[in-house]
Amino acid sequence: MPTTKILHDLSLFGRSLLDFVFPRYCVCCGSRLALLEETLCTRCLEGLPRVRFFSWEDNDIARIFWGLVDVQRAASFFHYTRHSPYSRILFALKYHNRPEVGKAMGRMMGEALKRKGFFEGVDLIVPVPLSRKKERQRGYNQSAWIARGIAEATGLPVDTQSVVRTVSNPSQTSLDEHQRQENVRNIFGVAHPERLEGRHILLVDDVITTGATMKSCAETIAHACHVRFSVLSLAWAGAS
Ligand SMILES: [Zn+2]
Known part of the structure; x- marks a missing residue:
């Protein structure tokens, strides 16, 4: 497995662990953010005026x-x-x-x-x-x-x-x-x-x-x- 792929997987793993301990929430609707979402959930981002x-x-x-x-x-x-x-x-x-x-x-x-x-x-x-x-x-x-x-x-x-x-x-x-x-x-x-x-x-x-x-x-x-x-x-x- 290439090193960059391993590092990427490790950082995702680290982030999911962090999300588990410190859940993140959408700043607009307050729903819990998924692993790859940031600040806004997908629905709020799509609806951004x-x-x-x-x-x-x-x-x-x-x-x-x-x-x-x-x-x-x-x-x-x-x-x-x-x-x-x-x-x-x-x-x-x-x-x-x-x-x-x-x-x-x-x-x-x-x-x-x-x-x-x-x-x-x-x-x-x-x-x-x-x-x-x-x-x-x-x-x-x-x-x-x-x-x-x-x-x-x-x-x-x-x-x-x-x-x-x-x-x-x-x-x-x-x-x-x-x-x-x-x-x-x-x-x-x-x-x-x-x-x-x-x-x-x-x-x-x-x-x-x-x-x-x-x-x-x-x-x-x-x-x-x-x-x-x-x-x-x-x-x-x-x-x-
Ligand atoms: Zn939202």
Whole structure:
């Protein structure tokens, strides 16, 4: 028997043993995960309300940036609706201390979009940063974990140092669109413009609602250096 086959069988055996001792559950429906399932059970994965944009250059997310910064491509993985079972993905990631959910979903999204050429020409992934205070409270930046999953699928590097959030702004959740824009004005800074200069950056966030946060982040980067952008979020809470 070839060594790789033996190692594969051993790792499956190890995993099934781990599953026996520490059962894993689907983050959406709570059913027990089978050996080869990860984060979502097969049924929930098949039912994931995927965002299907016909164009990456002209869609509802790309349009948010028109006239502000040069966005090459924009996409999102699934539609976010409050109270939908799929909203539990974001809850687990943001509020239930489950960063690995972000990594697994980022990998799935990365693999799906890689097949369609979404990442062609992209140089590096920049997750939208949290303030130091917020990151300390949560223990991690959820967008950085999504970015690490995308990196596993694509081999692209992740840069979590060059862009920083200088202001810990209040939550956007209860604000209208205008208030959201005001709330995130001038909250980002670029610590290492030389690392970004001339590159094609993929900005990654967990969810896009009005796009105010990403827009503010992209504008700050665009003022500091000359870059091209693509944008990607795990979830899209917009109307379409
Ligand atoms: Zn499920």
